[in-house]
Amino acid sequence: MEVEEEFIRDNFNLYGLRPLFQYYDQALEMILDSEAPDDEDLQDQDFLEVYKDACELYGLIHVRYIMSPRGLSILKERYLNGEYGACPRINCLNQKCLPIGTSDEIHNSTTRVFCPLCEQVYAPRTKPGAVQTKLDGAFFGSSLPHMLLQTYPDLLPLEQPGAYEAKIFGFRVHGQKSVIRRKVENGAQGIRPPRPLQAAVNGPRDLDSDESS
DSSP: OOOOHHHHHOOGGGGGGGGGGGGGHHHHHHHOSOOOTTTTTTGGGGHHHHHHHHHHHHHHHHHHTTTSSHHHHHHHHHHTTTTTTTTTTTGGGOOOOOOSSSSSSSSSSSSSEEEEOOEEEEEOOOOOOOOOOBBBBTOOSSSSHHHHHHGGGSSSSSSOOOOOOOTTTTOOOTTOOOOHHHHHHHHHHOOOOOOHHHHHHHHHHHHHHHHHO
16 A cells, blocks of 8 residues: 555654664655666665665555554455455355454564454465565554454454364264354354463473373
C-alpha cells in the first residue's frame, strides 16, 4: 500500500523509529525524494546502505499507516476485492484472507496470510512461475487482521468453519475429532478452551517417570 506523503512528513507518526536506523535522516530523505535511483547509484556501496535503511524504514512507516483509519479503510476495500488471496484450507471454501506478520520486529519472519474463518495463519500462495517474495512480516504486523475486524465487525464470517471428518471406507473414525470440530462443538456449548497454565508452570512431563509409576 502506498503511504501518503502527508503521513510520512508528520513527525508524530515516526516517533521511536530514529534509533532503529543508522542512516535515518538520509533514508527518510530518500523516501520523500521523487527521483528513482539510477544504475550508477545502485553500484555505490554507500548508497546501497542508505537504500537498505530506506526500504526498512518505509516498511515500518507502512505498518503504522495501515493501522490508521485511512489505512484500514483502504485495506477493507482490498480485502473485499480478494487482493490478499484465499484460505488454502479446502473446508473454508475460498474464504478471503488478510496479510499478517508473526512478529512485529524486522528480520524475524516473512509475511503470512490470516483466515478470519478458521483463524489460522498460512504461507501465501504464489502463482506458477511467479517470483516468491520475502516481504518482511513486520511491514504488516501481528495485529492488523484483528484491528480491521474490530473496526469493521461486519466483515467477520458468520458461518462456523467446516470441520473435516475422518473416515475409513466411508465410516467415521470413532472418537477422533479435529481441532476445528472441537472448537465448533465447544463454541455451541459456550465452553472456552482451558489455558494450559499448569503445564507452563511445571514444564513438560517426564514420560519415563509416568510409565514407571
